[in-house]
Amino acid sequence: MISATRIIRRNALNGGEIVDRIVLDHGDRHRRRMAMQGVGGLAFLLDLAEPTVLDDGDALMLEDGRLIWVEAAPEMLLEIRAGSDHALKRLIWHIGNRHIPAEITADAVYIANDHVLADMVRGLGGSAEPVQRPFRPEGGAYAGGHGHNAGHSHGHAHGHGHHDHSHD
Structure with missing residues (x-):
């Protein structure tokens, strides 16, 4: 199975052959490694170095240089x-x-x-x-991802110390 190992952010996308698209909800756009299938039927393995948030309009680059368009569901x-x-x-x-x-x-x-x-x-x-x-949530100050809209929904990377507001 062909792998997608790079993300091309929408603001850096300039050309390339888009051969399929994936439509993912917010939770499925925060991944590192996962078998995926495009809307057009192209099966591939998402295989990134670290968990990353895929944004609406980004593209995944396959090993052969072709691109898969990312859409927010x-x-x-x-x-x-x-x-x-x-x-x-x-x-x-x-x-x-x-x-x-x-x-x-x-x-x-x-x-x-x-x-x-x-x-x-x-x-x-x-x-x-x-x-x-x-859904395109804010990345959060502690989310990592080099300042790019990296999701904050998978736990906190910061300590809160003592605080007295309720989370109920």
């Missing part, structure tokens, strides 16, 4: 909004205390669909509506 998420910029910042602070992956846009925050967090957001005066869209 639509997922069920919560779209969180607030009545003002300040109110949205306050909600972001509360969500951040939960240490969960979050995608922050200019006027909304997206997190995995979770009824407990939806109730918390509504209790704080925000809106939390289920939506289906690709």
